[in-house]
Amino acid sequence: MTSREKLQSAALQELARRRQYAVDVVEHRIDRLNRQIPAFSLCRDTLTATRGRLARIIVRGGEKRDEAIAALRAENKRAEENLKRLLAENGYPADYLEPAYTCPVCHDVGYVNGRACGCLAALKSEWMLSELQKAHTLQGYSFDDFSLTYYSDRTDRETGVVPAEHMGQILEYCRHYADGFTRQSDSLLFLGKTGLGKTHLSLAVAQEAAKKGYVVRYGSAQEHLRQLEREHFSREQSDDTLDVLLDCDLLIIDDLGSEFPSSFTAAMIYQLIDARLAHGIPTIISTNLSWQELEERYTQRVVSRLASSYLNLRFLGQDIRQQKRFDG
Numbered sequence: 001m002t003s004r005e006k007l008q009s010a011a012l013q014e015l016a017r018r019r020q021y022a023v024d025v026v027e028h029r030i031d032r033l034n035r036q037i038p039a040f041s042l043c044r045d046t047l048t049a050t051r052g053r054l055a056r057i058i059v060r061g062g063e064k065r066d067e068a069i070a071a072l073r074a075e076n077k078r079a080e081e082n083l084k085r086l087l088a089e090n091g092y093p094a095d096y097l098e099p100a101y102t103c104p105v106c107h108d109v110g111y112v113n114g115r116a117c118g119c120l121a122a123l124k125s126e127w128m129l130s131e132l133q134k135a136h137t138l139q140g141y142s143f144d145d146f147s148l149t150y151y152s153d154r155t156d157r158e159t160g161v162v163p164a165e166h167m168g169q170i171l172e173y174c175r176h177y178a179d180g181f182t183r184q185s186d187s188l189l190f191l192g193k194t195g196l197g198k199t200h201l202s203l204a205v206a207q208e209a210a211k212k213g214y215v216v217r218y219g220s221a222q223e224h225l226r227q228l229e230r231e232h233f234s235r236e237q238s239d240d241t242l243d244v245l246l247d248c249d250l251l252i253i254d255d256l257g258s259e260f261p262s263s264f265t266a267a268m269i270y271q272l273i274d275a276r277l278a279h280g281i282p283t284i285i286s287t288n289l290s291w292q293e294l295e296e297r298y299t300q301r302v303v304s305r306l307a308s309s310y311l312n313l314r315f316l317g318q319d320i321r322q323q324k325r326f327d328g
């Protein structure tokens with residue numbers, strides 16, 4: 001099962017649980033009313049019996065079928081009215097025995113006329129956001145929380161670029177990217193020193209994609225690889241993490257280079273980058289390594305893919321975390 005199918009199945013399971021709960025509540029109420037009000041129990045029996053007879057006549061047909069159906073329908077209607085009257089007399093609302101579904105549109109089925117209901121999408125995005133939250137706090141990491149005041153508005157002598165303007169463009173680009181995110185979006189490479197907002201913008205994109213119900217997996221290179229290593233070398237031979245990292249709609253590898261360098265980690269990074277590019281599914285990688293350092297660590301093959309198939313965004317400025325610390 002792919003991670004998208006798992007998300008879908010988790011959401012449908014939750015809907016089934018809600019549906020069952022709504023039905024159970026009604027069953028419980030009927031039980032109680034049967035005990036409390038003898039007339040209620042009789043009335044319910046009549047309803048069940050007339051419905052049964054009605055179904056049999058419809059199936060069987062025969063002479064005077066229409067008359068029999070009309071008579072039963074009338075009897076059924078009287079029993080229903082009696083039931084309503086009994087509820088009212090005993091102080092219960094008219095809809096007391098109607099299941100109170102969470103979603104009034106699809107009655108917690110998830111589909112209406114073969115189309116996915118809004119509640120299904122909402123459930124998926126809620127579930128995905130809470131999964132994301134387990135990997136990293138999302139508090140303070142939205143696009144609106146990204147402040148350009150920490151970037152200098154003076155031209156940088158070395159590059160001839162104004163960091164605040166340049167970062168404003170990157171912010172706009174990422175916003176646009178997140179707005180139009182699909183499983184076919186481009187892959188992005190965030191380059192630049194520590195503390196320039198790379199994690200912030202990748203989490204902002206992650207949140208927006210998750211809100212749309214896409215399966216997003218976020219983690220630092222160290223976290224992803226530690227998990228892969230644990231599963232790879234464990235006796236259970238579970239490849240769950242690798243499957244998810246290979247097929248999720250958006251994979252974010254933050255801080256590439258933070259992991260312990262080994263032939264295993266280098267091979268894994270290559271596999272993730274290569275396989276996802278081959279399937280045309282987006283990845284966002286951030287790193288504070290230079291091109292030369294990347295090449296030394298991950299070979300030319302990785303570097304050439306990152307340079308040619310990823311959209312490269314260079315983050316500029318002074319370490320924001322340090323500035324915030326001084327601002328205290």
Ligand SMILES: [Zn+2]
Pocket residue numbers: 103104105106107108109110111117118119120
């Ligand atoms: Zn619904």
